[in-house]
Amino acid sequence: MFPTPIEKRSRGAQVTYQALVPLALVMWLLPLVAVAMFSIRPLADFTNGNYWGVPSSFEFFTNYGKVFLESDMPRYMLNSVLITVPTVIGAVALSCMTGFALGIYRFRGNLLIFFMFIAGNFVPFQILMVPVRDLTVGMGLYDTKLGLVLFHIAFQTGFCTLFMRNFIRALPFELIEAARVEGVSEWRIFWFVVLPLMKPAIAALAVLIFTFIWNDYFWAIVLTQGPDAQPVTAGITSFNSQFVAQYHLMSAGSIVAALPPVAMFFLMQRHFIAGLTLGAVK
Amino acid sequence: MSPILQGILTIAFGVGGCVAYFYGSNWVLDKVIFPPKPDDNGRNINRATIVRPWLFLFPAMFALGLYLVYPVVGSFYRSLFNRAGDEFIAFGNYTQMFSEEGFRIALFNNFLWVLVVPAAATFFGLLVAQLTDKLKWGNIAKSLIFMPMAISFVGASLIWKFVYANDPDIGIINALRDFFGAAPVDPLQIPFWNNFFLMVILIWIQTGFAMVILSAALRGIPEETIEAAIIDGANPFQIFFKIKVPQIMGTIVVVWTTITILVLKVFDIVYAMTGGNFDTEILPSYMMDYMFRDDGRATAVAFVIMIIVLPVMIWNIRQARKEM
Numbered sequence: 001m002f003p004t005p006i007e008k009r010s011r012g013a014q015v016t017y018q019a020l021v022p023l024a025l026v027m028w029l030l031p032l033v034a035v036a037m038f039s040i041r042p043l044a045d046f047t048n049g050n051y052w053g054v055p056s057s058f059e060f061f062t063n064y065g066k067v068f069l070e071s072d073m074p075r076y077m078l079n080s081v082l083i084t085v086p087t088v089i090g091a092v093a094l095s096c097m098t099g100f101a102l103g104i105y106r107f108r109g110n111l112l113i114f115f116m117f118i119a120g121n122f123v124p125f126q127i128l129m130v131p132v133r134d135l136t137v138g139m140g141l142y143d144t145k146l147g148l149v150l151f152h153i154a155f156q157t158g159f160c161t162l163f164m165r166n167f168i169r170a171l172p173f174e175l176i177e178a179a180r181v182e183g184v185s186e187w188r189i190f191w192f193v194v195l196p197l198m199k200p201a202i203a204a205l206a207v208l209i210f211t212f213i214w215n216d217y218f219w220a221i222v223l224t225q226g227p228d229a230q231p232v233t234a235g236i237t238s239f240n241s242q243f244v245a246q247y248h249l250m251s252a253g254s255i256v257a258a259l260p261p262v263a264m265f266f267l268m269q270r271h272f273i274a275g276l277t278l279g280a281v282k
Numbered sequence: 283m284s285p286i287l288q289g290i291l292t293i294a295f296g297v298g299g300c301v302a303y304f305y306g307s308n309w310v311l312d313k314v315i316f317p318p319k320p321d322d323n324g325r326n327i328n329r330a331t332i333v334r335p336w337l338f339l340f341p342a343m344f345a346l347g348l349y350l351v352y353p354v355v356g357s358f359y360r361s362l363f364n365r366a367g368d369e370f371i372a373f374g375n376y377t378q379m380f381s382e383e384g385f386r387i388a389l390f391n392n393f394l395w396v397l398v399v400p401a402a403a404t405f406f407g408l409l410v411a412q413l414t415d416k417l418k419w420g421n422i423a424k425s426l427i428f429m430p431m432a433i434s435f436v437g438a439s440l441i442w443k444f445v446y447a448n449d450p451d452i453g454i455i456n457a458l459r460d461f462f463g464a465a466p467v468d469p470l471q472i473p474f475w476n477n478f479f480l481m482v483i484l485i486w487i488q489t490g491f492a493m494v495i496l497s498a499a500l501r502g503i504p505e506e507t508i509e510a511a512i513i514d515g516a517n518p519f520q521i522f523f524k525i526k527v528p529q530i531m532g533t534i535v536v537v538w539t540t541i542t543i544l545v546l547k548v549f550d551i552v553y554a555m556t557g558g559n560f561d562t563e564i565l566p567s568y569m570m571d572y573m574f575r576d577d578g579r580a581t582a583v584a585f586v587i588m589i590i591v592l593p594v595m596i597w598n599i600r601q602a603r604k605e606m
Contacts, residue, residue: 021413021417025423025426025427029429030454031442031444031445031486032429032441034444034454035441035444089297093297094345095342097304097339097341098339098343100338101338101339102339105331105334105335107332110335113339113343115599115602116346117346118598118599119599120346122543122591124546124588125547126569127353127354127357127581127585127588128349128353128354128357129569129573129581129584130356130357130360130577130580130584131353131357131360132349135348135349135352153345154346154349154350155350157342157345161342186312187304190304211432215435215436215437216434218549218550233434233436250440254437254440254441257434258433258434258437258441261433261434262429262432264432265428265431269425276491276494276495277494277495
């Protein structure tokens, strides 16, 4: 609360405030709105110089139809899905295990390994580029989706482990001790006691990693080329060179490329924000 | 249909593999290697307890070693060789790089980015978090401000190309200039200031992140401290800067460092907007110019980035240690 709640201020101040906030919001989203507007215009509007007025006709279906039917966009989208989904599953599965080990067991080297994971989290990915590319070429995985997935899983595991370990540490340890006293074997404790309690963390992490991987551009251009394996972030640049100066299609393409993570964000907002908060504050 | 099927199969194998590894290795440990025999039951259970954590850790550590530890060392090693990679030139790549003007410009610009972006994003984030805190539809406003965060850096850059476009009919900025009768300019070619126009894009994306984290922190401030300040007659600004900000200082620092580290890695924006032309190069994009052409130089630049990140990394580990 900003000392006097806005409801108790004078009428004038209230109205000004209530009007300024939407204005600021519109300014904030202006770039997005402009692109969305461009994407439903017909080509004729651009040649006639009618960029900002009311569109002469709504070409939503023609423009987006072209993006989906006359370009490589659907393939890029499919590639992105096939890269992102396995990565999310792999990284979450691995980090559940490592997080469990680091959070529950006390053993020599525990802290050291934990710090290694933190360090790995901060390593700038540029330094990995040349060796990882050579490694991928060496394994015959260059320009394949599998090569990208393997690397993404390995690289994301650092952050995921950090996240899971901190979450497991906050769980009531008595539950695990009670199970141990009852003679439940360790893997059953993991599977039946800890894993169900980790559901919110798993959901948050999955949503977070999904957007990270979907939005990755660096590794997409380092490890892949061409529409066979490239995800949509890399594909959108080739898409734009294919439709140079056809602004309505370029805008429609940008919207399509940005849509899945944005949709994911709006559908899973709660998990997304929980993930960011957990990941940053701890 | 086949790629989808392939994907599903991969997932099935992956998950199945994980579960199988996990179940199998624990079973082997408990039943085969250290079976609880009547004579040395306790000793074997203790032994199994020592080994078990490593079973859980092994897959991740293997992946991390292969894709993280080896490449960091390998990169440094590679940076000591010439372009073709067959001649050892010690620090030749580094000395040559530091004598080049392009590298110095990139370093200077990078310094500007690190100075401006985290500060601006944190400031705006804090401002929005505070202003929308008690608003009825504050949550909708927050979601909208947060939305750019979900868009990729490349996607955001392509969207901002429409803002900065030279053509007054397309670019929003030039459309405004045109409206007031000014001649169109290309914002990305104005020396020095074009760097700031590029930074705006990253600030636009990261403000949402700062806002979400700081807004959670603001909610966590005990109401009593604020009530006490009000009773003592503090004005709104005093309450904000002297009561609230000090209490969430820890979170502000975390947000600040997180964005700083991000800034040191981001190349997509410069790469997609100007390609590093017009003196907008920063270190990560400078490195991309050498990718596929001169691995020795590229790894040398990467190592410089690594050295710049190192203090932040060490500071973070020390922080984590303090909390234990």
